[in-house]
Amino acid sequence: MSLYRTELRRLTKRRFTRWSALLGLLVLVAVVVGVFFTNQKIDAGARAKAERAAEQQWQRDVRNNEQYRVECDKAKAGGSAQAGQFPEDCSAIQPPPREAIQAEWFLPSTFDFRTSFGNTLLPLAAILALVGFVVGASFVGAEWSTGGMMNLLLWRPKRLTVLLTKLAALLTGLLAVALPTTALWFGSFWLVATLRGSTEKMTSGTWQSFALTGLRGVVLALVTAAIGFALASLGRHTAMALGGVIAVMVVGQFGLGILLRMAGVRFVEAWLLPTYALAWIQKEVKLEDWESCQATYFGECKPDTLTVTWQQSSVLLAVGLTVILGAAFWTMRRRDIS
Structure with a gap:
């Protein structure tokens, strides 16, 4: 053998x-x-959902940015101690451009x-x-x-x-x-x-x-x-x-x-x-x-x-x-x- x-x-x-x-x-x-x-x-439905999520995220960022600018103006006008937490010029606080929020970020894992x-x-x-x-x-x-x-x-x-x-x-x-x-x-x-x-x-x-x-x-x-x-x-x-x-x-x-x-x-x-x-x-x-x-x-x-x-x-x-x-x-x- x-x-x-x-x-x-x-x-x-x-x-x-x-x-x-x-x-x-x-x-x-x-x-x-x-x-x-x-x-x-990833199909057309998933991409459309990601586009909607990106749009919603951008709108939230715009609202938060506007609120932050209002707080900055209020702090500068009142001369409060919190004024140092904001930029010198509150007009520099601008919302992000729409293209900054990409739909690809919200696509599911593939x-x-x-x-x-x-x-x-x-x-x-x-x-x-x-x-x-x-x-x-x-x-x-x-x-x-x-x-x-x-x-x-x-x-x-x-x-x-x-x-x-x-x-x-x-x-x-x-x-x-x-x-x-x-x-x-x-x-x-x-x-x-x-x-x-x-x-x-x-x-x-x-x-x-x-x-x-x-x-x-x-x-x-x-x-x-x-x-x-x-x-x-x-x-x-x-x-x-x-x-x-x-x-x-x-x-x-x-x-x-x-x-x-x-x-x-x-x-x-x-x-x-x-x-x-x-x-x-x-x-x-x-x-x-x-x-x-x-x-x-x-x-x-x-x-x-x-x-x-x-x-x-x-x-x-x-x-x-x-x-x-x-x-x-x-x-x-x-x-x-x-």
């Missing part, structure tokens, strides 16, 4: 794998349903696929990455903690082959779930935009950008699954991977962020891992340092900026994955199995 097919079957038969995947899918469904019911299609869909790819990538990590960690961690790994190595004594086969089965299974899920995510929001928004102005370049972002989300899920797998293999327990991530995020990230801010380091976020994960999905993240504000010719204050790109994130992901997986394979080869 093929070791790869056996491991793939073991992965799909595990209840933890099934429940984790189902829970992740339910969260994604909840997001789609929430977006569907919080948006609506889902424009071209402008809004890109923001939904981040939660998709986050859920896939989380599911991939916990499934990857539990897949090999359970084998160590229950003694299944020792029994398997009696049947197949080649340690590295066994571990690589398990990793290949994990990544294949995750890919088989992530790709259809991503395709359904695209289709679901296209349906939401059709019924509750707009699908106009979609071009081939926009589709390509969305497809590449979705692909990067799938790659991130595969990387996190491999990292969870490697950490659990290093610690021979699922808790090693989960505890290691909690320690890195709580102690390493939050603690490091506090220390860097206390030390006055610029662009603290550039030292934190979530910034690079976000840059990997969104192609870039622009960091701003407002403490080093530079005044422009017009007196505008512009902060220094630092851009973290997806290329920089890819290098960090590749190096981190190589180091962690390399350590897992090295310890698998050298340690006694007991």
Whole structure:
């Protein structure tokens, strides 16, 4: 019997794998349903209603402005102590022009696929990455903690082959779930935009950008699954991977962020891992340092900026994955199995 097919079957038969995947899918469904019911299609009736609301708002502003001017005139004429709260010349108090109140401000929320869909790819990538990590960690961690790994190595004594086969089965299974899920995510929001928004102005370049972002989300899920797998293999327990991530995020990230801010380091976020994960999905993240504000010719204050790109994130992901997986394979080869 093929070791790869056996491991793939073991992965799909595990209840933890099934429940984790189902829970992740339910969260994604909840997001789609929430977006569907919080948006609506803009028709002529909605635009007319928005125009009426804008007109009513303008009339209220005019009345309030006139009342404010009357109070100003009264305070100036009476010489009261409140006169200092008003302009020197009460005639400067003028109502806003009608075009200042735009009807677009009063339109209901609508889902424009071209402008809004890109923001939904981040939660998709986050859920896939989380599911991939916990499934990857539990897949090999359970084998160590229950003694299944020792029994398997009696049947197949080649340690590295066994571990690589398990990793290949994990990544294949995750890919088989992530790709259809991503395709359904695209289709679901296209349906939401059709019924509750707009699908106009979609071009081939926009589709390509969305497809590449979705692909990067799938790659991130595969990387996190491999990292969870490697950490659990290093610690021979699922808790090693989960505890290691909690320690890195709580102690390493939050603690490091506090220390860097206390030390006055610029662009603290550039030292934190979530910034690079976000840059990997969104192609870039622009960091701003407002403490080093530079005044422009017009007196505008512009902060220094630092851009973290997806290329920089890819290098960090590749190096981190190589180091962690390399350590897992090295310890698998050298340690006694007991």
